[in-house]
Structure formats: structure tokens, C-alpha cells
Amino acid sequence: MILWIAALSMLLFTIVNLLFLRPLANPGRTPATAVCIPMRNESRHVDRLISNLKQSIPEGTHVYIYEDRSEDDTFEKLTLAIADDSRFTIIHGVPLPSDWSGKVHACHQLGTRTTEPYLLFLDADVTIDPSFIARMHATLDREQAVFLSGFPQFPTSTFLGKLLIPMQHVLIAQHLPLFWRKVKHPAFAAANGMNVLVERISYEAVGGHASIRTSLIDDIDLCRTFKRHKKVTSLVQVSPFISCDMYETNEEVWTGFSKNVFKGMNESVGLALYFMTYYGIQLTAMLAWIFSPSWQTVSAALFVLLARLAVDVKSNGSGSWLHPLSLIAYLILLGNAVIRKWRRLPITWKGRHYS
Numbered sequence: 001m002i003l004w005i006a007a008l009s010m011l012l013f014t015i016v017n018l019l020f021l022r023p024l025a026n027p028g029r030t031p032a033t034a035v036c037i038p039m040r041n042e043s044r045h046v047d048r049l050i051s052n053l054k055q056s057i058p059e060g061t062h063v064y065i066y067e068d069r070s071e072d073d074t075f076e077k078l079t080l081a082i083a084d085d086s087r088f089t090i091i092h093g094v095p096l097p098s099d100w101s102g103k104v105h106a107c108h109q110l111g112t113r114t115t116e117p118y119l120l121f122l123d124a125d126v127t128i129d130p131s132f133i134a135r136m137h138a139t140l141d142r143e144q145a146v147f148l149s150g151f152p153q154f155p156t157s158t159f160l161g162k163l164l165i166p167m168q169h170v171l172i173a174q175h176l177p178l179f180w181r182k183v184k185h186p187a188f189a190a191a192n193g194m195n196v197l198v199e200r201i202s203y204e205a206v207g208g209h210a211s212i213r214t215s216l217i218d219d220i221d222l223c224r225t226f227k228r229h230k231k232v233t234s235l236v237q238v239s240p241f242i243s244c245d246m247y248e249t250n251e252e253v254w255t256g257f258s259k260n261v262f263k264g265m266n267e268s269v270g271l272a273l274y275f276m277t278y279y280g281i282q283l284t285a286m287l288a289w290i291f292s293p294s295w296q297t298v299s300a301a302l303f304v305l306l307a308r309l310a311v312d313v314k315s316n317g318s319g320s321w322l323h324p325l326s327l328i329a330y331l332i333l334l335g336n337a338v339i340r341k342w343r344r345l346p347i348t349w350k351g352r353h354y355s
Contacts, residue, residue, distance in 0.1 A: 004296045007285050007303035010174065010278075014307040018314045020178035023237045024150075027131045028138030030058045033197075034114035035122060035133070038106030040068035040093075042124040043077055044248065049124055050081035050088070056130045057087060064114055066106045068093040100213045103193075107218065108209035119203060123194040126152060129241040136197045136238075143234040145182065146202035147226045149191035149219065150238030153316050160250040162319055163329040164257055168192070169315040170308065170326075172235070174278075181235050186224040190235045193219030194244045202231050217263045239316045254333070262337035272338050276331060283327040 035057060037049075053063055067075050067090055075090070082088040091113055096105055107121055120133060129135075140148045151172060154165040172178075176190045196219060206229045215221040226233050247253045265271040282304045289301035308323045319326065 001296060003281065003285055003288065004300045004303075006281050007300035010282070011303040011307040011310075014173050015310050017176075017178050018173055018310060020181070021173070021235075021237045021314060022139075022143075024132075024135040024241060025138035025142045027134035028141065030060060030134045030137055031118055032116045033061045033118040033120050033133060033137070034110070034116035035061055035063045035120045036066070036107065036110035036114065037063065037122050037124055038066045038068055038103055038110065039070065039074055039078070039124045040102065040106070041070045041072050041074060043070070043072040043074045045124045045245075046074060046077035047081055048127065050078070052127050054085060054087075056128050056132065058133055061087070061133060062114075062116065063088045064091060064110055065089070066091045066093060066110050068102065068106045069095070101216055101218070104209050104213055104215055104218045108213070111203065111208050117200050119198050119200055121193065121196040121198075123244065125246060126194050126242055126244045128195075132238075132241040135241060136195075139234075139236055140197055140199075143182065143232070143236070145232040145234040146199040147191070147223060147231060147233035148197045148236065149193075149195060149223070149233075150236045150242075151192045151315065152194055153239045153243040155243055155245055156247070156253075158247065158250045158253055160253040160329065161247055163322060163326045164253055164333065165246055166312070166315070166317045166319050167326055167330050169239075169311050169317060173311045173314070174307070175275075176235070178235070182232050184227050184230045184232065186227045189220050189223040189227055189233070191219040191223040191233070193222075195238060195242055196222070198226075202226065202229075205229065206231065217260050220264055237314065257333055258337050258340065261334055262341055267341060269338065272334060275334060279327050279331055283324065283331065286324045286327070 057063060065078060065088065067078060078090055082090070091109060093106070096102055111119060120136065136148060151169055156162055156165050172190060176188065180188050181190070206225050209218065209222065211225050212218060212221040223233050247256055262272060265275070285297065285300040285304050288297035305320060305323060309320045312318055312320050
């Protein structure tokens with residue numbers, strides 16, 4: 001009965017919470033905006049990214065690409081793809097200082113070398129709708145915020161990606177009280193670095209990316225910084241208008257999430273245990289359905305699956321039927337990340353090592 005009550009509570013909270021995940025507003029005015037894209041070893045994304053942006057950036061928007069000393073042919077492909085389009089500027093990367101993480105330093109360079117009153121940070125692996133930028137600005141106004149972000153759709157071809165990548169939407173829907181998304185307290189920080197729109201005046205007032213120079217979870221830490229300075233941030237539903245092809249291989253999926261999953265919890269063992277317990281309950285419900293079928297265990301498992309289905313419908317995602325495997329993969333990933341931190345093992349990402 002306890003398992004049944006727990007699963008039902010999870011379902012009810014998920015459904016109610018998703019009601020507060022507001023959609024992007026209809027397109028409005030688009031003030032001058034610097035679209036800032038850090039790129040390092042992104043050769044496979046260059047042609048698609050530039051082609052998409054050429055069709056999707058509104059008038060008054062300029063794209064700045066920080067080519068972060070790539071070890072592949074990213075720069076050569078960028079030069080060919082951009083050609084003579086004056087709406088694009090390539091900024092050549094400088095050596096990474098020892099006290100900075102790579103992406104944060106790249107974003108800092110982009111922030112300090114641009115002048116537009118708004119900054120839209122995008123990852124190199126996103127694809128945006130032509131109305132996306134205008135919708136983000138209209139939503140920023142509607143939310144009366146100075147920092148706006150959301151979680152894209154996640155098309156993925158890898159098996160591990162299908163299990164773990166959509167869990168980002170699940171974690172937000174089941175743990176962040178979205179009705180408190182604009183509360184000015186760091187505990188309620190949530191963002192996705194694949195798309196972050198900020199007002200420059202506020203960005204500079206809080207110290208920009210220089211205030212989080214060693215961060216491996218730049219999106220959440222930057223959001224926390226805004227909240228510490230009593231700035232209004234908001235998280236909205238962007239998935240119908242932006243997608244992100246995050247990782248090409250199962251190894252990239254594992255390494256990328258290993259880098260972030262425990263960091264996103266501020267490396268709190270207590271919080272990690274809470275998440276393990278929460279999703280351990282969901283997995284127990286699924287296993288109990290198989291090994292000890294009864295009306296209680298069957299309905300508890302259905303509650304878990306319905307909660308996942310609600311998340312998928314809201315996020316334009318899929319994979320509800322894989323949820324039991326997603327739970328197993330997530331629990332192993334989180335447990336491994338905690339052990340890795342305890343053993344002080346480094347993470348290698350794009351040719352750079354992080355402790």
C-alpha cells in the first residue's frame with residue numbers, strides 16, 4: 001500500500017506541476033541580440049548549424065561563434081559555411097586559463113566581445129525554429145524576467161541516449177516546483193545551457209560567466225548567480241521550437257552526463273540519496289508488477305508509466321515504454337558519479353581534463 005500511495009503521489013505531482021510549465025509566447029519584437037555559440041571540436045554540427053541559423057535569425061540579430069581552438073576541422077568548415085554572410089562573426093579562441101572550465105571561458109569571451117543589449121547563448125548542436133528568437137524575447141517580457149531558458153526536444157539515435165537524455169525533462173517535472181520557478185532563491189535554480197537568453201545589463205551586474213569560472217554546470221550555476229542577486233529567472237517550455245542532438249555515441253552520453261549529474265545536485269550526498277530513493281521506488285513498482293502482481297503493484301507501475309507519459313507529451317518526447325530501463329541507467333549513472341567524486345577521478349571532455 002505504501003508503494004501504491006508513493007506512486008500515486010508522484011503521478012499527481014507530475015501532472016499538476018506540468019500545468020505550470022508555460023509555453024513560449026507568440027512572436028513579438030526582437031531587439032538587437034547577440035547569438036553566442038561556443039564551439040570546440042564540433043565539426044559534425046557545423047553545416048547543419050550554420051544553414052539553420054541563416055534561415056532562422058531575425059533582423060537585428062548577429063551570430064558570434066567562439067572557435068575554441070578545435071583539434072578537428074571545425075574552423076575550416078565554419079569558414080566555408082559562413083562564406084561572406086555579414087551576420088556571422090568568428091572569434092578565434094585564446095589559450096584556456098588554468099582556473100577556468102572550457103565552456104564557461106568561451107561564453108565569457110563571447111559576453112565580453114559583444115555589445116548587443118541581449119545575449120542568447122546556444123549550443124552548437126541545436127536546431128531552432130525561425131520564430132524561436134522572437135518567441136524567447138516575447139516570453140522574457142511576459143515572465144518579467146532577465147534570464148530565460150528551457151529544455152529542448154532531444155532526438156537521439158543511440159540506445160543509451162534514448163534512456164538518459166529524456167530524463168532531463170523527467171527530473172524537472174518531478175522535482176522542480178514550477179509554480180515557484182521565479183522565486184529568487186538559488187535552491188530553485190533550473191536552466192539548460194543549450195538555450196539561455198539574458199539581458200546584458202543584468203548579466204554584467206551579476207558578474208557574468210566570470211562569476212562561475214570553474215563551473216562544469218554553467219547553466220545551473222549562472223542561474224543560481226542571477227537568483228543570488230535577486231534577479232528574476234524563469235524556465236519555460238521551449239521544446240516545440242528547438243531541438244538538440246546532444247551526443248553521437250553511447251560513450252559521449254555516459255561521459256557527458258557523468259560530468260553533470262552529481263554536480264547539478266551541488267555534490268550533495270544527501271540529495272543524491274534522495275534521488276536514488278525516489279527513482280528506486282519507481283523501479284521497485286515496475287519490478288513488483290512483474291514479480292508480485294496484484295491490483296496494488298500493477299496500478300502503482302501504471303502510475304509511474306503515466307507520469308512519464310505526461311512528461312513525454314508535454315516535452316514532445318517519447319520513450320515512456322523504455323522508462324524501466326531509463327530508471328536503471330539513471331541510478332547506475334548517479335551512483336557511479338558519486339563514487340567517482342569520492343575517489344577524485346577526473347572527467348575528460350573534448351580533450352580537456354576536469355577534476
